[in-house]
Amino acid sequence: MKGKAGIRRWLLQNLGFATAVLLFIVLFATYNVLHPRGFSSAVAIQNSNETVAIAFVAMAQTLPVLLGGLDLSVGAVMTLTNCVASELLYGSPAQILLGVLLTLMTGAAFGLMNGCIVVYGRIQPIIATLATGAIAIGLALLIRPKPGGKVDDDLSWALTNSVYDLADTYGFADGGNAWWLRPFADIPVPVILVLLVAFVVWVPFRRSVTGRTVYAIGSAEGAAYMSGLPIHRAKIAAFTLGGFLAACGGLYLAIQTSSGNADIQQAGAYTLNSIAAVVLGGTSLLGGVGGAIGSLFGAMILRVISFYFRILDIDPLLQPLIEGVVLLLAVSFGAFRTLRVKNQLDLFR
Amino acid sequence: MTDAIVEYRGISKFFAGIRALENVDFACKAGSIHAILGENGAGKSTLIKIMAGVLQPDTGEMLLEGRPIVFPTPTAANAAGIVCMFQELSLVPDLSVADNISISDPPRRFGLIDRRAQVARAQELLARVRCEDVDPNALVRELSLSRRQMVEIAKAIGRNPKVLILDEATSALTSRDVQTVYDLLAELKADGIASLFISHRMHEVDALCDTLSVFRNGQHIETFAKGEKSEREIVRLMIGRDVEAQFPAKPPSKPEDQRGEELLSVRNLKWENRLNGIDLSLRRGEIVGLGGLDGQGQKELLLALFGVLRDVEGEVIVGGRKGLPSSPAAAKSARTRIALVPEDRKTEGLMLGMPIADNLLAASFSKISRGPLIDPLLARQAVDEGVEKLNIKIGSAEDAVMTLSGGNQQKVVIAKWLMTDPDIILLNDPTRGIDVGTKQEIYRLMRELANEGKAILFYSSDYAELIGCCDRVSVLYGGRVVSEQQGDAITEESLVAASLNIGVEAA
Numbered sequence: 001m002k003g004k005a006g007i008r009r010w011l012l013q014n015l016g017f018a019t020a021v022l023l024f025i026v027l028f029a030t031y032n033v034l035h036p037r038g039f040s041s042a043v044a045i046q047n048s049n050e051t052v053a054i055a056f057v058a059m060a061q062t063l064p065v066l067l068g069g070l071d072l073s074v075g076a077v078m079t080l081t082n083c084v085a086s087e088l089l090y091g092s093p094a095q096i097l098l099g100v101l102l103t104l105m106t107g108a109a110f111g112l113m114n115g116c117i118v119v120y121g122r123i124q125p126i127i128a129t130l131a132t133g134a135i136a137i138g139l140a141l142l143i144r145p146k147p148g149g150k151v152d153d154d155l156s157w158a159l160t161n162s163v164y165d166l167a168d169t170y171g172f173a174d175g176g177n178a179w180w181l182r183p184f185a186d187i188p189v190p191v192i193l194v195l196l197v198a199f200v201v202w203v204p205f206r207r208s209v210t211g212r213t214v215y216a217i218g219s220a221e222g223a224a225y226m227s228g229l230p231i232h233r234a235k236i237a238a239f240t241l242g243g244f245l246a247a248c249g250g251l252y253l254a255i256q257t258s259s260g261n262a263d264i265q266q267a268g269a270y271t272l273n274s275i276a277a278v279v280l281g282g283t284s285l286l287g288g289v290g291g292a293i294g295s296l297f298g299a300m301i302l303r304v305i306s307f308y309f310r311i312l313d314i315d316p317l318l319q320p321l322i323e324g325v326v327l328l329l330a331v332s333f334g335a336f337r338t339l340r341v342k343n344q345l346d347l348f349r
Numbered sequence: 350m351t352d353a354i355v356e357y358r359g360i361s362k363f364f365a366g367i368r369a370l371e372n373v374d375f376a377c378k379a380g381s382i383h384a385i386l387g388e389n390g391a392g393k394s395t396l397i398k399i400m401a402g403v404l405q406p407d408t409g410e411m412l413l414e415g416r417p418i419v420f421p422t423p424t425a426a427n428a429a430g431i432v433c434m435f436q437e438l439s440l441v442p443d444l445s446v447a448d449n450i451s452i453s454d455p456p457r458r459f460g461l462i463d464r465r466a467q468v469a470r471a472q473e474l475l476a477r478v479r480c481e482d483v484d485p486n487a488l489v490r491e492l493s494l495s496r497r498q499m500v501e502i503a504k505a506i507g508r509n510p511k512v513l514i515l516d517e518a519t520s521a522l523t524s525r526d527v528q529t530v531y532d533l534l535a536e537l538k539a540d541g542i543a544s545l546f547i548s549h550r551m552h553e554v555d556a557l558c559d560t561l562s563v564f565r566n567g568q569h570i571e572t573f574a575k576g577e578k579s580e581r582e583i584v585r586l587m588i589g590r591d592v593e594a595q596f597p598a599k600p601p602s603k604p605e606d607q608r609g610e611e612l613l614s615v616r617n618l619k620w621e622n623r624l625n626g627i628d629l630s631l632r633r634g635e636i637v638g639l640g641g642l643d644g645q646g647q648k649e650l651l652l653a654l655f656g657v658l659r660d661v662e663g664e665v666i667v668g669g670r671k672g673l674p675s676s677p678a679a680a681k682s683a684r685t686r687i688a689l690v691p692e693d694r695k696t697e698g699l700m701l702g703m704p705i706a707d708n709l710l711a712a713s714f715s716k717i718s719r720g721p722l723i724d725p726l727l728a729r730q731a732v733d734e735g736v737e738k739l740n741i742k743i744g745s746a747e748d749a750v751m752t753l754s755g756g757n758q759q760k761v762v763i764a765k766w767l768m769t770d771p772d773i774i775l776l777n778d779p780t781r782g783i784d785v786g787t788k789q790e791i792y793r794l795m796r797e798l799a800n801e802g803k804a805i806l807f808y809s810s811d812y813a814e815l816i817g818c819c820d821r822v823s824v825l826y827g828g829r830v831v832s833e834q835q836g837d838a839i840t841e842e843s844l845v846a847a848s849l850n851i852g853v854e855a856a
Binding site: 006009013204207208209212215216218219220222223224225226227228229230288289341342343344345 | 403422423424426427428433435438439440441442443444448452453454455460461462464484486487488620621652657658659660676697
C-alpha cells in the first residue's frame with residue numbers, strides 16, 4: 001500500500017493541496033532569502049501573527065465549501081467574536097478562561113444558526129449567510145460601536161510571541177529555560193495555536209462519520225442520501241464548526257490587537273480572502289474535494305505575497321492586482337478537469 | 350406465504366395522479382432469488398423504491414417478517430436489513446473505495462474512523478466479490494463503470510442484508526464479473542437471504558432466478574416458479590392486451606429506389622462504452638423509431654447526433670458532409686439543420702421561469718433579429734405562428750412556461766425547434782408524462798412533418814407508439830442495433846423479443 005505507488009496515488013488525489021504546499025514553500029523560502037535580515041525568530045513571529053486570523057477564517061470557510069456552498073458570514077462572525085472577546089478577556093485567570101470559552105461558543109452558536117437556517121429553512125448557504133453576516137456585523141456594532149476594549153496584557157504578550165516568552169510570562173518550565181523546552185523555545189506561539197486547532201479539531205472531524213458525510217454531500221448528495229448518511233446532522237455540524245473556527249480567528253485578533261473593532265470593510269475583506277485561500281488550498285468550489293489544512297496553506301500563500309511588498313521595492317498599490325493574478329492562475333489549474341468531460345451536458349449538471 | 354420475508358398488501362402509489370403501482374400484493378421469500386419482470390414503466394422501480402424507503406406508499410402496508418413496517422428513509426430500510434443497489438450508483442465519487450464500502454457504519458477507534466481496519470474490511474469484501482485488483486485506497490471516481498458496480502456490490506454485501514435488491518446490477522459488468530455475481534447470489538441464497546433481481550436480460554433471469562414476477566401498468570400480474578412458463582408466454586404476460594391510442598395512417602412502404610434522399614448516415618458509431626457500433630440511416634419523409642429497453646444507448650445516440658458528446662467514433666455523413674456537429678449550436682446551423690427535443694423538458698427543454706414567448710424563440714434568435722437587436726415585430730409573428738401551428742393553449746405569451754400543463758409545455762419545446770426549420774428532427778420520448786389527446790396531436794404532427802419531407806428519429810419507451818408511428822424501427826440493445834423492422838413486421842411481440850435480445854422473432 002505504501003511506497004512509490006502509494007505516494008504517486010496520494011499526489012494525484014491531492015494535486016491541489018500538493019501544489020499549494022509547494023507554492024507556499026517556494027514563496028516563503030524565497031521571501032526569507034530576499035529578506036534583508038534573513039530568517040529570524042522575530043520575523044517569523046511577526047509573520048505568523050499576521051497570518052493567524054485569515055488562517056482560521058479560511059479553515060472556517062472550508063466546511064461550507066466542501067458541502068458545495070459558500071459562507072459569506074465568516075468574516076462577520078470573526079468580527080463579532082472579536083468584539084465579544086474584547087469585552088471579556090480580562091480579570092482573574094478563571095474569568096479570562098470563561099471569556100475565551102464564551103467567545104468560542106458565540107461563534108459556534110452563530111454557525112449552528114447558519115446551519116439550521118440552511119437545513120430547515122432550505123435556503124441556499126450563500127444567501128442565508130449573506131443575511132446572517134449582516135446580522136453578525138450589526139451585533140458587533142451594538143457591542144462595540146467604537147474600536148477599543150480591554151484585553152489582559154500578559155495574555156496578549158504571551159500568545160503573540162515565542163514559546164520562550166509564553167513560559168517566561170506564566171513562569172512554567174523554569175521561566176522558559178528548562179532543557180526540554182529549548183528545542184521549541186523559538187517557535188512562535190501563534191503557529192502552535194493554529195496547528196493545535198487544526199490537529200485537535202479539524203483532523204478528528206475529518207475522520208468522523210459526520211466529517212466524511214460532509215465530503216459525501218459535496219461529492220454526490222444523492223448517493224450520500226441513498227447510502228443512509230446523516231445529511232442534516234453533517235450540514236449543521238459543518239456550519240457550526242465553521243462558526244467555531246471563525247471565532248478562533250476573532251479571538252486571536254482580539255488578543256493580538258488588544259481590542260475589538262466592528263469594521264465592516266475588514267469583515268468583507270476577510271470573507272473574500274477566505275474564499276481565495278480555500279480555492280488556493282486545493283478545495284473544489286463544487287464541494288467534496290479538499291480540506292482545511294489546504295486552506296491553511298492557501299491563507300499562508302496570500303499572506304506571504306503581501307509580505308513581499310514590504311521587503312521589495314514594489315508599489316503596495318499593486319498588491320490586489322498580483323493577488324488576483326496568482327488566484328486566477330491557481331484556479332485555472334483546476335479547470336483542466338472540464339477538458340476530459342465526454343458528455344457536454346455533464347458540464348451543466 | 351408464511352415464510353415471506355417482505356410482503357406487500359394492497360400497496361398503491363401515484364405520481365401527480367398517474368398510477369405507478371395499484372393495489373399490489375407481492376411477497377418474496379427468504380432464500381430465494383426472485384426476478385421482477387416488466388416493460389418500461391410497469392412499476393418495477395416504484396416497487397423496489399418503496400421497499401428501500403425511498404418512496405412511501407399512498408395506500409396499503411408492507412410487512413417485514415410478518416410484522417407491519419414503515420420505512421420513512423433509506424436509512425431505516427438499511428437498518429432493517431434491506432439493501433438496495435440502484436441503477437444510478439450510490440457511490441460517492443470523491444471518496445476512496447474503502448470509504449465507500451463502509452460509508453454509513455465504518456469501523457471506529459476512539460470514536461474516529463479506523464482507516465486501517467476500514468481498508469482491511471474493504472479488502473476482505475472485495476476479495477469476496479473477486480475484485481482483489483481494486484485498490485481500496487483508490488478514489489471511486491478513478492474506477493471504470495464495471496469496477497464501480499462491483500464495489501457497489503461489495504458495499505451491499507458488507508451491510509449483511511436480509512433482502513438484497515439488485516436493480517440492473519449487472520448492466521455494466523464484464524462476463525467474468527457476471528459469473529462472480531451469480532456465484533455470490535447462490536451463496537447468499539444458501540444463507541437464507543432473499544435477492545430481488547431486476548434485469549432486462551432474459552438469459553440471466555433464466556440462469557439465476559427461481560421465482561419470477563411479472564408487472565404491467567403498475568399491477569402485479571402473476572408470480573410463478575422458473576420453468577413454469579416459456580419465454581413466449583412471459584413476453585405475452587408483459588405486453589398484456591391494452592387498447593392502443595389512435596395513430597394517423599402510415600403511407601404504404603415504398604420500394605428502395607423511390608425513397609427520399611438520405612439525410613443522415615451513420616456507420617459503426619462508438620462512444621465510451623454506451624454506444625458500441627451503431628449503424629443507422631435516415632431519409633427524407635420517414636419516421637424511424639428507436640426501440641429497446643431504457644438505457645441501451647438510445648439517448649446517447651440522439652445526444653451524439655446533436656453534437657453533445659465528445660470523442661464519438663465512427664463514420665457519419667450528415668448535411669452532405671462527413672462528421673458530427675461539434676455542438677448543439679453547430680447541429681442547428683444551416684449545414685446540418687438538426688433539432689433535438691430532449692429527454693427532460695424541465696431541465697434541458699425549457700427555461701421554466703421564463704415567458705412562453707422567450708422559450709419559443711430561444712433556438713431561433715438569429716431569424717428574428719436585425720443586427721444585434723431582436724425585432725419585436727418579427728418575434729411576435731414567430732411566436733403567434735408557433736402557438737397556432739401546434740395549437741398551444743396559452744393565456745398570454747408572456748406567462749411563465751411553467752404555468753402550462755405538461756402537454757402544452759412539450760408543445761412549446763417542439764414548436765421552439767420547428768421554428769428553426771430543421772431537416773432532421775430527433776425526438777427523445779416526446780410523449781412521456783403527457784395526456785392522450787396531446788399525444789395524438791403529436792403523432793399527427795410527426796406524420797405531417799414527415800410528409801413535408803423532414804426526417805424524424807423517434808425514441809420512445811412505449812412500444813405501441815413505435816408500432817403506430819414509425820416506418821422503420823431499429824431496436825437497440827447494449828449500444829448496438831440488434832434488430833431492424835419495417836412496416837407490418839413491426840409488432841409488439843417482435844419489439845419486446847428484440848429488446849430482450851432473445852430470438853423469438855419468428856413468433
